[in-house]
Amino acid sequence: xxxxxxxxxxxxxxxASVRLSxxxxxxxxxxxxxxxxxQAPGQSLEWMGWIMAGSGDAQxxxxxxxxxxxxxDTSATTVYMELRSLKSEDTAVYYCVREGGxxxxxxxxxxxxxx
Amino acid sequence: DVVxxxxxxxxxxxxxxxxxxxxxxxxxxxxxxxxNNYITWYQKKPGQPPKLLIHWASTRESGVPxxxxxxxxxxxxxxxxxxxxxEDVALYYCQQFYYTPWTFGQGTRVEIK
Numbered sequence: 001x002x003x004x005x006x007x008x009x010x011x012x013x014x015x016a017s018v019r020l021s022x023x024x025x026x027x028x029x030x031x032x033x034x035x036x037x038x039q040a041p042g043q044s045l046e047w048m049g050w051i052m053a054g055s056g057d058a059q060x061x062x063x064x065x066x067x068x069x070x071x072x073d074t075s076a077t078t079v080y081m082e083l084r085s086l087k088s089e090d091t092a093v094y095y096c097v098r099e100g101g102x103x104x105x106x107x108x109x110x111x112x113x114x115x
Numbered sequence: 116d117v118v119x120x121x122x123x124x125x126x127x128x129x130x131x132x133x134x135x136x137x138x139x140x141x142x143x144x145x146x147x148x149x150x151n152n153y154i155t156w157y158q159k160k161p162g163q164p165p166k167l168l169i170h171w172a173s174t175r176e177s178g179v180p181x182x183x184x185x186x187x188x189x190x191x192x193x194x195x196x197x198x199x200x201x202e203d204v205a206l207y208y209c210q211q212f213y214y215t216p217w218t219f220g221q222g223t224r225v226e227i228k
Contacts, residue, residue, distance in 0.1 A: 035217065045157075045165065045208060047217040061216050095164055099212070102176060103155065105164040 002026040004096050004106035011112045017084040020109050022096030029077040030054050032100035036070060036081045040092040050099075051079060086113045117142050117211050121220035127228040134196040136223045138209035143189045146213065153213035156185055156194045159206040159222070168207075169194065201227060 007021040022034065035050040049060035051070045058070040069082045079096055093108040118141040128134045144153045152172035157165035167176050169185035172192055182197045196203055204227060209220040 037217070044221045045210070045219040047219075050215070059215060102170055103167055103212075105167075108164050 002098060002104045004098055004104055006094075006096060006106040006109045009110040009112070011114065012086050013115055014087055014113055016086050016113075017082060018086060018111055019080055019082040020094055020096075020111070022079045022081070022106050024077045024079065024098065027098075027100070029072075029074055032098050034070075034072070034079045035097040035099060036094060037097055038092040038094045040089070043092075046092075048081070048094075083111075086111075088113050116216055117144070117214050117218045119209055119211060119218050119220040121207075121209060121223050123223060124221070125224040125226065127226045128199045129228045130201065131198050132228075134199050134203075134225055136194045136207050136209075136225075138187075138192040138194070138220050140190045140192075140211055142214070144211045144213040145189050152188050152192070153211055154185075154187070154192050155210045155212065156183075157208045157210065158203075159208060165208065196225070199225065199227070 003025045005023045010018050012018050030053050033050050033053050036048040037045050038048055039045050048064055049068055049070050051058045051072055056072055060068050067084050072079045091113045093110050095108045096106040098104040120139045122137045154172040156169040158168050159165045168179050168183050169175055172187055173185045184195050186193050206222045206224050208222050211218055
């Protein structure tokens, strides 16, 4: 079955970078787009960007332009999301989401940004 | 970006009673070529990822109890829980995936009265 397994929790200082991973299995990796969505404490869900199946091209929410990078390793069937210049407001649970025949979500990764 | 407005923000219902959550989009999310509304509904519990309940505005996902139903078209959508159970206490979100960026409603908290 389709699985998306995300990397473990991270604690970062303000100004640092974080790179999260999303290991996929159970389907043909390049057939489906992968999105990243986050949820800050007490907030709704926020789409951050996606990497497109086949091409590997990525698109980002305007507010994250220049600060986020989504990449993939097709041989490892893994998608990565790097967020730079972290601020306290980036404290959130980050999810990867597979789009295709519905939506499958990873379990989430808690990123805490604190000095 | 498409603005998603859910109402109410919270509601308390008695066990076995009906709960109705509304979601309004600032632009139509109906694709005329396939007559599909690009709306999903999620249930969110603490410490868990969102659980997909309804896809294409009204298609219940496999394994989702039939007390959950979705309706609506264009810009106005509804999630109904016909007979609320204790395990339905959660936050509920609507989402549009017609446009990029995806956008989500602010969430509706369902509690037991």
